[in-house]
Amino acid sequence: MDSPERITFTQDVPLTRLGAAGDARSAASQRLAGLARQFFFRNRLDRVDFDAPILARGTGSVVEDVDGRQYLDFNSGQMCAALGHNHPRIVAAIRESAQTLIHASSSLFNVKEIELAARLADLVDRPLQKSFFLSSGSDANEAAITVAKKYTGGYEVASPHVSFHGLSDASRALTFAAWHRGYGPYPAGTCAIVAPYCYRCPLSQTFPKCEFACLKTSFELLDAQSAGAGAAVITEPLYSAGGVIEPPPGWLRELKLMCEARGLLLVLDEAQTGLAKLGSMFAYQREGVVPDILTLSKHFGGGVEISAVVTTPEIEDRVASRGMVFSHSHTSDPMACAAALASLDIITRERLVDRATLIGLYWRQKLDGLAARHEIIGDVRGRGLLQGIELVRDRETKEPFFDAGPRIADRCLNRGLLFSVRRKGSVLRFVPPFTTTESQMEKAAEILDGALSAVESR
Numbered sequence: 235m236d237s238p239e240r241i242t243f244t245q246d247v248p249l250t251r252l253g254a255a256g257d258a259r260s261a262a263s264q265r266l267a268g269l270a271r272q273f274f275f276r277n278r279l280d281r282v283d284f285d286a287p288i289l290a291r292g293t294g295s296v297v298e299d300v301d302g303r304q305y306l307d308f309n310s311g312q313m314c315a316a317l318g319h320n321h322p323r324i325v326a327a328i329r330e331s332a333q334t335l336i337h338a339s340s341s342l343f344n345v346k347e348i349e350l351a352a353r354l355a356d357l358v359d360r361p362l363q364k365s366f367f368l369s370s371g372s373d374a375n376e377a378a379i380t381v382a383k384k385y386t387g388g389y390e391v392a393s394p395h396v397s398f399h400g401l402s403d404a405s406r407a408l409t410f411a412a413w414h415r416g417y418g419p420y421p422a423g424t425c426a427i428v429a430p431y432c433y434r435c436p437l438s439q440t441f442p443k444c445e446f447a448c449l450k451t452s453f454e455l456l457d458a459q460s461a462g463a464g465a466a467v468i469t470e471p472l473y474s475a476g477g478v479i480e481p482p483p484g485w486l487r488e489l490k491l492m493c494e495a496r497g498l499l500l501v502l503d504e505a506q507t508g509l510a511k512l513g514s515m516f517a518y519q520r521e522g523v524v525p526d527i528l529t530l531s532k533h534f535g536g537g538v539e540i541s542a543v544v545t546t547p548e549i550e551d552r553v554a555s556r557g558m559v560f561s562h563s564h565t566s567d568p569m570a571c572a573a574a575l576a577s578l579d580i581i582t583r584e585r586l587v588d589r590a591t592l593i594g595l596y597w598r599q600k601l602d603g604l605a606a607r608h609e610i611i612g613d614v615r616g617r618g619l620l621q622g623i624e625l626v627r628d629r630e631t632k633e634p635f636f637d638a639g640p641r642i643a644d645r646c647l648n649r650g651l652l653f654s655v656r657r658k659g660s661v662l663r664f665v666p667p668f669t670t671t672e673s674q675m676e677k678a679a680e681i682l683d684g685a686l687s688a689v690e691s692r
């Protein structure tokens with residue numbers, strides 16, 4: 235792999251107490267679990283497990299529970315610690331803010347938000363130039379949709395059926411990957427389109443012979459349903475929570491053309507794909523498609539909550555002159571903006587685009603090696619720091635192996651490897667931080683290998 239001297243923070247932490255297998259829980263840990271059971275509202279995205287490790291600290295790619303057991307964090311926290319847990323430059327930026335200005339009025343400009351807007355304009359492609367900052371990824375997508383509505387005067391918004399854009403009411407309305415039922419009614423005009431899930435094409439087509447039949451069918455339906463008030467299509471460039479599903483080459487370009495033909499804005503949600511994670515600064519660059527609106531979140535703040543909405547001067551000018559307001563109490567907080575500035579410094583100075591490519595290639599080799607040995611791996615996909623495997627009962631029929639994922643994940647967690655399980659248990663998703671070393675990937679692959687064998691043999 236590449237020499238790490240350009241990286242200031244690789245943190246090959248000695249793995250002396252990896253996993254919890256066979257260990258009894260300390261009294262302190264049991265007490266905390268009891269308090270959680272008693273007082274915590276069970277609202278998590280994933281299954282609530284009061285017996286799971288309780289995290290206390292982290293550095294680089296390793297987190298530690300209250301009993302000092304270590305876990306290789308191939309989920310990067312909730313994907314927000316991709317720069318590595320507690321990166322020293324993020325820590326320094328937070329410390330400096332704590333001594334200058336943590337929070338400020340959102341009616342006045344503060345130094346850090348101006349610097350951040352200018353810095354981001356430098357990083358994205360023209361004509362994107364104008365930014366504003368919010369807290370979560372859901373906020374940013376909701377705001378992007380508001381911009382699209384104000385700009386077009388329409389209200390109809392579509393999103394692919396495996397996309398995830400957040401769990402606020404407005405962003406959940408456009409989240410079709412899961413977590414959609416039981417929260418309605420949703421705003422009028424929200425609609426799903428057929429996602430380019432080539433491993434299981436919903437239209438039983440094969441790429442490239444299909445000539446993007448998914449898009450053509452989707453737009454035929456959208457056109458038929460439209461009340462003539464189209465505003466936008468929002469999509470991830472690679473569907474993370476939906477199961478690490480990557481659109482085929484050319485799909486995004488075709489989507490942009492179809493949006494343009496109808497006066498719809500294209501909103502790209504790069505929460506999980508932007509800022510170097512996939513081996514390019516932004517995923518849209520690989521396709522040569524600049525969106526009308528770009529949203530960023532997750533590791534944008536290096537672990538601190540901040541998101542961005544970035545658009546063109548033309549769009550900004552029209553919606554601003556129409557009096558668009560979108561602001562929260564913590565909009566553009568100087569501390570969050572300072573963390574994001576430090577994060578952009580790390581990403582560019584430490585050449586994390588190259589680092590993601592190298593880690594991605596190394597990890598892919600490991601996953602391909604596992605697929606060669608384990609029949610239940612039906613597909614390996616993704617790139618850079620976002621890769622996954624789809625589990626099947628049979629490679630020919632591709633019957634999803636829903637029960638396998640949680641069992642493999644539990645076994646791995648016990649042995650010190652953390653990752654997430656998606657698509658009702660049939661997809662394992664790996665998001666190792668940029669700090670992950672070869673030896674950590676070797677160890678992770680060894681743990682995964684053991685868990686796959688155990689589940690296969692039952």
Ligand SMILES: Cc1ncc(COP(=O)(O)O)c(C=O)c1O
Binds near residue numbers: 371398400503
């Ligand atoms: C692609 C994408 N967009 C938006 C969100 C929502 O972000 P947040 O949880 O910060 O609201 C997520 C969260 O996982 C995401 O993966």
